[in-house]
Amino acid sequence: MSDRVRLLSFAVADTQQIFDWLSQREPRGAEAWYNALQVRLAELRNDADGCAVAAESRQLGEEVRETFSKTRHGHRYRIVFTIAASEVRVHRVRAPGLRPLKRSDISEEN
Template identity: 45%
Template sequence: MKYQVELQIRAESDSNRIYLWLRSRSETGAGSWFSSLLRRLKKLESDAPNCPRAKEADRFADDLRETYFKTRYGKRYRLVFTILGTQVRVLRIRAPGQRLLRDGGL
């Protein structure tokens, strides 16, 4: 089954914040990060149900799932999402070292 992947407002904000932070250090690095993000979002169209539950899923009512993508230097970023019918809603993008989500964090 093919899913429609959508970034929710907070995930878009996360994406913009991370991209701008990376770009302030390296335009090439920011572009590479964004390409990695897009590749992972594309892959979610087909493999979302195979992704594990998010570590903090028990704290929230929704069935939260997670997946990771890496930069070329191995930094891992985490996508937190939920599946509703044929939609994958990416709720947050978490950078390395960020804490687990808490109440109000979605």
């Protein structure tokens, strides 16, 4: 169990970009996506340790985990995070179909 879930700068930017893109196409869908994302982020306080280790972990040299938030149409948005002490640090929120992460895609914020 973690004390808090914190979105780092790349994740905040990702969330805004995805929300803006969805809003241009279907405003109600964008709101529903954002609400579902917030629910999943809140759930990470209790289940972050149980989420899968991301495929990129070995290449990145640290344990990076992932979970997903889905739209009502089944599109999966990937939430990429690390666990540090009692904090879940969300590094990225990724739209479907994006390439694997590189070191430069992971925020070094503390």
